[in-house]
Amino acid sequence: MRKTLYYVFDPLCGWCYGASGTVSAAASADIDLRLLPSGLFSVEKGLAEPGARLHRPDAALRMANDARVAEARALLQAFDARGVPSFIVERNGRRHLLQASTASSDPQAFLDQFAAA
Secondary structure, three states: OOEEEEEEEOOOOHHHHHOHHHHHHHHHOOOEEEEEEOOOOOOOOOOHHHHHHOOOOOHHHHHHHHHHHHHHHHHHHHOOOOOOOEEEEEEOOEEEEEOOHHHHHOHHHHHHHHHHO
């Protein structure tokens, strides 16, 4: 059965940036990776569109950000996670929080933890 790895992060967080090697390795390992950015500058199309819209935020931008942050917050609260970066694995409809401490320092150890979950 396939597993999904949810990655809750803030694009402006240094620790999250530090985990980028792990995220890249997960993407290369054919893992179902679901990115849940929790910052204002996070959209699938990159920074140009929201950057321009932030000069004059509209209801659609605020609603999209609110929805994304609410989804990330709900996942974090469900596991009493203390912030970002956080990794949650889902398998067979069940989710649990992975230890994120190796995400920045040892991507292979983190992927091994994911494989064992």
